Structures are given as structure tokens and as C-alpha cells.
Amino acid sequence: QSVLTQPPSVSGAPGQKLTISCTGSNSNIGARYDVQWYQQVPGTAPKLLIFGNSNRPSGVPDRFSGSKSGTSASLAITGLQAEDEADYYCQSYDSSLSGWVFGGGTKLTVL
Amino acid sequence: QITLKESGPTLVKPTQTLTLTCTFSGFSLSTNGLGVGWIRQPPGKALEWLALVYWNDDKRYTPSLKSRLTITKDTSKNQVVLTMTNMDPVDTATYYCARLDFWSGRDFDCWGQGTLVTVSS
Numbered sequence: 700q701s702v703l704t705q706p707p708s709v710s711g712a713p714g715q716k717l718t719i720s721c722t723g724s725n726s727n728i729g730a731r732y733d734v735q736w737y738q739q740v741p742g743t744a745p746k747l748l749i750f751g752n753s754n755r756p757s758g759v760p761d762r763f764s765g766s767k768s769g770t771s772a773s774l775a776i777t778g779l780q781a782e783d784e785a786d787y788y789c790q791s792y793d794s795s796l797s798g799w800v801f802g803g804g805t806k807l808t809v810l
Numbered sequence: 811q812i813t814l815k816e817s818g819p820t821l822v823k824p825t826q827t828l829t830l831t832c833t834f835s836g837f838s839l840s841t842n843g844l845g846v847g848w849i850r851q852p853p854g855k856a857l858e859w860l861a862l863v864y865w866n867d868d869k870r871y872t873p874s875l876k877s878r879l880t881i882t883k884d885t886s887k888n889q890v891v892l893t894m895t896n897m898d899p900v901d902t903a904t905y906y907c908a909r910l911d912f913w914s915g916r917d918f919d920c921w922g923q924g925t926l927v928t929v930s931s
Contacts, residue, residue, distance in 0.1 A: 701856055735917045737857075744906055744921040745857065751915040788857055790917060798872050799847070799859040799917060 702727060703789050703802035710808040715779045719805045721772045721789030727800060729770035732792040736765055736774045739786045739804075748787070749774065776807075784809045812836035814846075814907050814922035821928050822897050828927060832890040832907030839865055839885050843913035846890040848881065850903040851924075858903075862910060863890060899929045 704722040711717045721734065728734055734752050737745035747756055749765035752772065764775045772791075776783055789802040818830035832846060839846060847862035861881040862870045871879050880893045890907060904926045908918040 733915055733917075737918070744924050745918075746921070747916065747919045750917065750919065754915075756916070756919065790857075792917075796873055798870055799862070801849075801857040801859065803856045 701803040702793055702796070702800040703791060705787075705789060705802040705805045707803070708806045708808065710810055711779050712810045713779055713781065716775065716777045717779060717807065718776075719774045719787055719789075719807070721774070721802050723770050723772075723791060723800075725770060726795040727770075727791045727793040728767065728772055730794055732794070734765065734767050734772040735790045736763075736772075737788045737790065739788065740784075741786070745788060779809055781809050783807060812909065812920045814909065814920060816905060816907050816922045816925040818905075818925055818927065820926060821930065823931050824898055824929060826897050828892075828894045828897050828901070830892045830894075830905055830907075830925065830927075832892070832922060834888050834890070834907075834909070834922075837909065839863075839883050839888070839890070841865055843911060845910040845912065846883065846907055847910055847918065848890075848892045848905060848907055849918070850901075850905045852900075852903040855903075860894075860905075861892060864912070897929045901927070902929045903927060 736749040738748045739745040752767040753765045793800045814834040845864040848860040863881045904924040906924045908921040
């Protein structure tokens with residue numbers, strides 16, 4: 700049972716917009732700790748996609764955006780492409796655990 | 811260019827101690843604000859943070875495994891070592907090391923390729 704809750708799967712057609720949610724609590728996201736998002740193509744290491752809730756590292760397309768409100772965060776992907784098919788994880792810091800926590804992951808399928 | 815690479819045994823027996831080494835380049839763990847952590851991922855499951863060591867040798871462990879984990883750094887060799895005692899088949903996973911940049915807010919901005927560790931007799 701992950702500390703951060705994500706939907707197990709989402710799917711969409713090429714060109715569509717998708718949103719992946721990440722729900723936490725008052726000891727992590729709600730405590731104003733930043734949220735990060737990672738993309739993991741099967742068989743490869745995770746890649747940082749969004750840091751500090753809404754910032755993109757260089758090289759990440761602006762089709763990817765992040766937001767945070769209260770105890771939840773969201774990753775939005777616009778103009779869905781076949782190459783976006785991967786697992787996506789949210790991550791934050793938890794003050795009650797004094798450590799970093801991940802969501803359970805969301806498998807994105809491009810139809 | 812920042813790179814990290816994990817090394818260690820691919821197979822360990824139950825009750826044995828696992829020792830994994832993360833060798834990195836492109837940054838120094840003596841730089842204020844940097845850390846190196848270990849994250850694991852059982853086959854088909856989610857990521858789980860295990861431990862992290864900061865530039866100032868501050869060490870953090872996930873509470874559920876704290877009694878079994880030890881993380882150390884060797885700044886001169888650009889290495890971070892994780893030991894996990896009393897291995898069990900449920901510890902079978904791919905183990906990743908990753909860099910953390912505290913001041914820029916970039917948690918785990920660079921990752922190693924991972925190393926699969928199987929626990930079996």
C-alpha cells in the first residue's frame with residue numbers, strides 16, 4: 700500500500716489530453732512538500748519528468764505539465780503520443796516517515 | 811555528464827547480507843546539497859525508497875527497513891554503498907541508486923540503470 704495514491708491505469712488516443720492524479724495527506728503533499736513525477740518505460744530506469752510540482756527539466760517536452768493543490772497533485776499530458784506509453788510515478792517527502800515516498804504508479808496506454 | 815551505476819551480486823541466499831555499490835561520475839558528494847539514495851522496485855511493482863546519504867554524511871532510512879539497512883559514502887572513490895541484512899525472497903527487486911539535489915528541489919534527478927537482485931536458495 701503506497702503512501703501516495705494513483706490510479707492503476709489510464710488510456711487515451713493519440714492527440715488527446717490525459718491527467719494522472721496523485722493523492723497524499725497532510726504529512727506529505729498537504730504539508731507543502733514538493734511533488735515530483737517520473738516516467739518509466741518498461742525495462743528502463745525512471746526518468747525525472749517534473750520537479751518542484753510544476754517544473755520541467757531541460758529536454759522534457761512542454762506537453763507534460765504538473766500542478767498541486769491541497770493534498771493532491773496532477774500530471775497532465777497533452778497531444779498524447781505513442782512514445783508516452785509508460786508507467787508514471789509521483790513522489791514527495793513525508794514528515795511522519797522522515798523519508799521519501801512514491802505513488803503506486805499509473806500505467807498509461809496509448810490506444 | 812552525470813552517470814550512476816549499481817553493482818553487486820545478482821543472486822543471494824535467504825538470510826545472507828546484500829552489499830550494493832553505486833559508482834557515480836559528473837558530480838561530487840562533497841558538494842553542499844547533494845545526496846545519493848537507493849530505491850528498489852520488485853518485479854511488476856512500484857518504486858520504494860530505501861535509504862539516502864547527504865553530502866554532510868547525514869543518513870536517512872525508510873522506517874520499515876531501518877534495522878536492516880546501512881548506507882555509507884566514500885567521497886574519494888565517488889561511491890555509495892548499501893548493505894541490507896537478513897535477505898528474504900520478498901526483497902527480490904531491481905535496486906536503483908539516484909542523485910538528489912536538495913537546493914534545486916530536484917529529488918532523484920539522475921538514476922542508475924538498476925541491478926536485479928534475486929533472493930533464492
